[in-house]
Amino acid sequence: MNSEEVVATEVLIAGAGPVGLMLAGELRLAGVEVIVLERLDEPTGESRGLGFTARTLEVFDQRGLLSRFGDIQVTDLGHFGGLPVDFSVLGTPHAGGAKAVPQSDTEAMLEAWAGELGAGIRRGHSVVGLEEDADGVTVEAENASGRMRFRAKYLVGADGGRSFVRKAAGFDFPGTASTQEMFLGDVKGADIQTRMIGETLPGGMVMAGPLGDGVFRIIVCERGTEPKKRDAPPSWDEVSSAWERLTGQDISGGTPLWLSAFGNAARLATEYRRGRVLLAGDAAHIHLPAGGQGMNTGVQDAVNLGWKLAAVTKGTAPDTLLDTYHDERHAVGVRLLMNTQAQGLLFLSGDEVQPLRDVMKELITFDVVSKHLAGMVSGLAIDYGSGPGEHPLVGLRMPDVELVGAEGKTRTSTLLRSGRGVLLDLGEGLAAQGWADRVDVVVAFPHELGPDNALEGIGALLIRPDGHVAWAAPGPVALPQALERWFGPAIPEN
Structure with missing residues (x-):
């Protein structure tokens, strides 16, 4: 690193998605100086996520952020692997979570909140190097004007599934590679019928849901196709042709607002902390986006980490408090991969899995099973553990009373x-x-x-x-x- 200018702060965050922005806000609430480095000049406007789970609604409510979304629609309807689950069995006001809230709106809200609290958000800054020593981390970032250096006590990688921070800091990221490829996008001007998640066809799976103003969110998964290494989104011809092969319907006359491709890879960092570098969100765990759990789990990573990192940075708590971040959230990541992989088997497999689907349909009719699955997907069942003889509520989230x-x-x-x-x-x-x-x-x-x-x-x-x-x-x-x-x-x- 040969840049002369060094910008000092207390915590650096790589990535200004929902996870990085939530963490920035949490740190600023505690009075910690923070700078967020984001490689994109502007938000993409894409919204892979379309709502929040019940636990994320609770987290936003705890910080007084729900009102910033306006009128939020809450639903009792959910699914596990495409099989309907009634989330009202959880008995919470937020039920199955919020629907029809674009991820772009969530990012905009969190960026405004973090900015109001004094977080420094620097767009157009790509992290290209880092060095850690006993006292902190030095990060080199590249922007349109060249390169500059930043210095902080701690660095958090919230820079997504292809995290530069994770790779540069030497985190292990074991798991399974994608065996299937799916297309996701929002399409306007096509005569598309609503198709619920979990509707399997002889050659694969499709989903389509109306977003309003003639826009449909579609997902296409064609079995037997090899995942491609992509540096750009799939073409509309590629997506519409796959849709036609599976459904017989020609939607090529529609206009895609945005398209992307993703797979069913499942990977989990073996540690969420290495010295002064930590990981959160997709940088720590990637998986099939079943039930929209990715963004929600990442936001909850940030809320678990924020107050701990603030306390250690300010010197009011010992460095060992940060170890509890790994202990608590890595265990959540293990269960996240387990349930998303199970869901993938249910709604992406062919007829050979139909007996399993039939058994699951029977089991879901029992409230105890529905409550277990709903608690897992919603995040309400997360338990950080209690000691012998302690009240059962210790380790659980505090219900709103x-x-x-x-x-x-x-x-x-x-x-x-x-x-x-x-x-x-x-x-x-x-x-x-x-x-x-x-x-x-x-x-x-x-x-x-x-x-x-x-x-x-x-x-x-x-x-x-x-x-x-x-x-x-x-x-x-x-x-x-x-x-x-x-x-x-x-x-x-x-």
Whole structure:
């Protein structure tokens, strides 16, 4: 690296997609300086994702971001491998998640939010080199004017499935290569009939859904075709010809707004952290986009990482806190690949898998099975684990519960707006003086109690900034021990 200018910051993020932008916002909430480097001069406008899972809706709600989307449509309808699943069995307000929200809108909202908080977002900057030492990471980026260097304590690769950061930092990325290729795109001006996900045809699978204004989202997968190494999107002739071979319908007269190709490769980084370099989103895991889980899992990676990286960067928590990011989110990645590969077998295979589909259809009629599958796909079932004798809620995400305190009614989700930890005191008379700079103490009580209330029988809760429960009373772990584990040592009183 021979550029003389060095721009210093505390954290560098490669990639200004939803994952990188969410992480930037989380870091700025905690007061950490951050610069995001994005190779594209402008957003593409493409929207591979069309909504959020229920857990991502909760995450956005925790930060007060849902209102920025306007009127969001929430649906109970979902699927697992193309087989319908009723997500209302989860019993949450967000059910199966939001629909018809283009990923481009999500990116625009997150970029505005992160920018308002003071994140530096530099478009047209491609990361082309990095060097790590004991004190930080130096990154070389290339833009239209040449090359420049950036220096930070930590670097996060949120730069997608072909991540330069992952490769340059030497992360292992094992898994399976694509055996099938699919086409995805938005098409206007073609007489396309709606076809639900999971509709298999003798030669493959197609899907088509209306987006409004005469635009259809289509997916085409033709079995027996070898995946191609592409440096550019597929041609419209390639996509429309595959559609006609499978359906008999000629849609070549339509106009593609954008097209892309993807495969069913499944790869997971063996570690999410190597020293001062970390990975999030598709840089850490790639898979078949079944159920739109990719962007959602990446956003949740960012929310898990953000407060931890901020605490370590500011020196309020030890470096070992970052190891919990790998421990918690790598396990989520393992299950993500498992369920997306299982779904791929169900809706991309031929008649040989029909007996399996029939068995799954029977099983899904049982609420316990539907709840398990819906919890897995929605992200609501993610469990970071609890110790022996601890309350079952420890490790799970905190359900949104209405509370009444000295200042009137509020909700557990509202308490997390600032991105700080929350000690919710339900009558124990607890305090956290040594952690007042990191944890808010809120005295409040559930508006209604009953056997279905998540707070029944609990005297106090420690909620992490990402919305997961870190501690509950009564239990075998003392509050100071839990506070120090997740938020670092207390500040001594003068």
